[in-house]
Amino acid sequence: MPPTAEHTDHSHLQLLTARDREWIDEVFATNVPDPGTCTPEQLEVMELRVRERYRMQRTRYLRMMPLLETPVVTDVMSRLRLMANSAIDSDMHQQDILILNGEPGVGKTMILRTHAGDEIRRLALHRSLALEDGHAPPLATFRPVLYVHLRGPMTRFDLMRLLCDALSWPSDTNPQRGLERAIQQCGVQLIIIDEIQHVNFDGKTGRDVHNIIRWMSNFGLRVILAGTDVDWVLNGAGTPAVEVAARNSRGRWIRVEVPKLEVSTRQQKENWLDLVYAFECRLRLANAPTSDGWLTDQFGLYMYARTQGYFNSLVLMINLAAAYAIDTGSETITRTMLDSIDLEYEVERQRVQRMALFDAGAYPVICEP
Structure with missing residues (x-):
């Protein structure tokens, strides 16, 4: 059957919150008119x-x-799209985790934000199709993608509260429980965490964050990380428990290099x-x-x-x-x-x-x- 006009327009974007639609406009600069010369x-x-x-x-x-398209951008974006297109929305399937590694200033953040914008639009289309087919679960608010930027030292609880805040969802003394409910009620499928090196991976905090990221992937979420010097993140030394957590992450994290031009x-x-x-x-x-x-x-x-x-x-x-x-x-x-x-x-x-x-x-x- 050929597609109808209903299937080819962008009505699925109306499933998104006004905040997410505005964010997409910012990322792709669709709301910036040319003032002329x-x-x-x-x-x-x-x-x-x-x-x-x-x-x-x-x-x-x-x-x-x-x-802007550069060979580096083309390569990294194609890797991100490949991982996205191979994923399904199911908590029965664990997800591998991509981690972008590059020096400060190579453009990792812009790449991540653009991929987040692409995925918000793509997953909105997927929900529209699921609604049409009659098997979309009810949600409190549809927020398929979370992008957070770490700006300082973070503990496991700090990270979970930050994610809850990004969803405008309350978190109590047990933020993991709140985050789990927020993910379910908002239809979150992808979490992107930028500047992951702000986490101290050498001590108990690092072990806990390794474990919470693994919990996210076990929960069926796709997780993308980015940072500098990820060797330190993935090979954190310390107590045996820290080394075990890092070893578990190395078995699931896929490293993607983002070099300078x-x-x-x-x-x-x-x-x-x-x-x-x-x-x-x-x-x-x-x-x-x-x-x-x-x-x-x-x-x-x-x-x-x-x-x-x-x-x-x-x-x-x-x-x-x-x-x-x-x-x-x-x-x-x-x-x-x-x-x-x-x-x-x-x-x-x-x-x-x-x-x-x-x-x-x-x-x-x-x-x-």
Whole structure:
């Protein structure tokens, strides 16, 4: 039977809470209109309120960039989708756990948020089909995906309370019981925990968190973790109980590497320049050159030398450069401006030496033909 209009629209998204629909719009930047580019003359005659509104609009348009395709993103997202598409919603089947490992600044969080958005939409469609077929369980509120970002040291109880809070569900002195009920009543199928390294995996807390994550997977939930230095997470030393918990996790956790971007081959160099060009296409500066690819051609490789391939550093550099151009009224980006921008401490180390090599045409890799 061919699909009907009812089956091909996006009515299933109405099953989601307004909060989740708004979050999806933020992740995919579907609620960010293009403010367009005005001329220097138009900018000059704008009255204060109009000019400030325009500044806010073009800043938001640049900052709210959806996830951009790079070889790293394509690889990691395909792994996440493969695991998602092979799963079924059943507490009779244990789920393996993916853990994304990468240095700070490689873009893990954006990848996770995008995957969460994809899964919220996909699982809403699945519930719509189940309702249509008459076998969807009643729920208090439909919240199929939880994404939480750890911001400091967490115990097992802290983690469970954080998850309950994300569902707007009360938790008492036994948060595991509350979390279990919340999961059942909200139809949760996927839990994503970012910055898992904030948990102290060396002691009793680590053992307890290993065990609660295993409980989630045994409960039929899919769990995705992300962090830095996951060797420490997976090989935590300590008491025999801690080592047993870590060993059990190693038997279930699937490690996925998220490296920084490289330019050691011609194709990798082209991929990097394509990434810079994607940002260039969202710049709305009144005095910027009109030639297509101006930012990429002039500063693409410079930006690699400055950021060393860390995605978050590239985002920071371009956003600060755009803000600088707007604030000073220059309305374009120059080398002097880029040189004045400070990035994260880690990528600024040995900056003087690296940029001297770059300017001399001797920077490794970049200057190879």
